[in-house]
Amino acid sequence: MCTEMAKKEKKPATESEPLKLFYIFYNQERWDNWLKTLREASFEADPKSEEMPEGFRVLDSFSVDITLEVLKIIRLYQNKRFSKEESLSKLGQVEPIVMSSVPDADLQEMIEILQLPKLVLFASCRKYLEGTFDKDIKSLVKKGRDQIEKDMEQALDSASQIGAGVIDGAACCSKYIKDDIEHPTLFDEWLIECERMSEAIASLKNFDESVGDED
Numbered sequence: 001m002c003t004e005m006a007k008k009e010k011k012p013a014t015e016s017e018p019l020k021l022f023y024i025f026y027n028q029e030r031w032d033n034w035l036k037t038l039r040e041a042s043f044e045a046d047p048k049s050e051e052m053p054e055g056f057r058v059l060d061s062f063s064v065d066i067t068l069e070v071l072k073i074i075r076l077y078q079n080k081r082f083s084k085e086e087s088l089s090k091l092g093q094v095e096p097i098v099m100s101s102v103p104d105a106d107l108q109e110m111i112e113i114l115q116l117p118k119l120v121l122f123a124s125c126r127k128y129l130e131g132t133f134d135k136d137i138k139s140l141v142k143k144g145r146d147q148i149e150k151d152m153e154q155a156l157d158s159a160s161q162i163g164a165g166v167i168d169g170a171a172c173c174s175k176y177i178k179d180d181i182e183h184p185t186l187f188d189e190w191l192i193e194c195e196r197m198s199e200a201i202a203s204l205k206n207f208d209e210s211v212g213d214e215d
Helices: 004-016 027-040 054-078 084-098 105-128 137-147 152-167 186-203
Strands: none
Touching: 004 084, 027 054, 027 084, 054 084, 054 105, 054 186, 084 105, 105 152, 105 186, 137 152, 137 186, 152 186
């Protein structure tokens, strides 16, 4: 009887442990499903409608989905569900899927449009996890704009420091995004992604209150 009571006493402690295995992040199946949806969507504008063509709406939703799923890894790290090493490992599993080449020639250009901003998403997450980033966003924006035509790697480093700051709670980046710019640079695209990251982080405030991810 004592043995049975001991087993009953141990059971609640086991159930209270973080259920890491229930969290499912971005995988190949999810990526392929989005590609299928994008392939079937029309990019032709409807002259009778002011709405963006279906294909571009799908592409935008595709992009938001990636950002959200990647930042769920960071949210779990912030909630002490994952260690730094586990989080970096999860990012390392997702990034090759998102940045992979697409054999469908008709989709290649669209996917490249999707992928280029995600360079700063993954770089920002890694920099945040490492904990070494500048928090002076104003000077980083100025530096990045100066760098983008000369050294893309340096510009990406500046943008990823901005992104890391956003993950850390800094306000950004709408005031630095120029609505009237005719030819946005890649750095501008990265700032837009940082703003999207800011919105995603806010929407994930209560993400870890329920067990698992069924989205």
